[in-house]
Amino acid sequence: MAMEVSQLIDQSWPLISAAVGAYGAAVLTQATDASAVSTVSVGQRLLQRLWNREESRGHLERAVDGVVAEPEDDDAQATLRQEIKRALREDPALLEDVKAMLAEAPVVQESYQAMGERSVALRVNNGVISTGDVPKWR
Numbered sequence: 001m002a003m004e005v006s007q008l009i010d011q012s013w014p015l016i017s018a019a020v021g022a023y024g025a026a027v028l029t030q031a032t033d034a035s036a037v038s039t040v041s042v043g044q045r046l047l048q049r050l051w052n053r054e055e056s057r058g059h060l061e062r063a064v065d066g067v068v069a070e071p072e073d074d075d076a077q078a079t080l081r082q083e084i085k086r087a088l089r090e091d092p093a094l095l096e097d098v099k100a101m102l103a104e105a106p107v108v109q110e111s112y113q114a115m116g117e118r119s120v121a122l123r124v125n126n127g128v129i130s131t132g133d134v135p136k137w138r
Contacts, residue, residue, distance in 0.1 A: 005088045005095070009081050011102050012046055016084070017067070017077070019043030024068045042105040049097055056087040 020043070050060055063083040066076035088095045114121030118131035 005085050008088060008095070008098055008102065009085055012043070012084075012098065012105075013081065015043035015102075015105060016046055016080070017043070017071075019047055020064060020067050020080075021071060042101065046098060046101055049094070049101070050084060050087055053087055053091060053094055055090070056083065059083045060087070 019041075022044075047060075047064070050056055060080075060083050063076075063080040066073070067080050070076045088098060120129050120131060122129075
């Protein structure tokens with residue numbers, strides 16, 4: 001079951017992080033916007049299903065608040081992932097609900113392409129990117 005839960009977390013994380021990014025902490029309580037992108041909508045529904053589990057609510061809310069406050073912080077993201085894992089491990093019905101939701105979810109694919117001499121394509125950069133022959137430090 002632990003492997004299954006980990007795979008569900010990996011599959012659902014792009015959806016959940018998109019929803020948190022779009023709605024912030026309101027993702028837990030806000031009604032779904034009819035015009036929301038399907039990825040965000042599924043992520044929001046997943047989080048709201050977790051939110052409806054009374055036992056998880058306080059921990060989930062703190063974890064979502066952490067990701068909202070620092071969206072690029074790996075520790076904040078890991079905390080939210082751990083709370084979701086805990087809830088799925090403790091509640092077999094919730095696990096089945098999440099599986100069903102993910103089975104109907106769009107496939108999230110990221111693609112990056114850099115073209116041309118010295119082009120750079122990346123999702124996140126936390127440092128210097130130098131594409132010149134002789135970088136100058138000032």
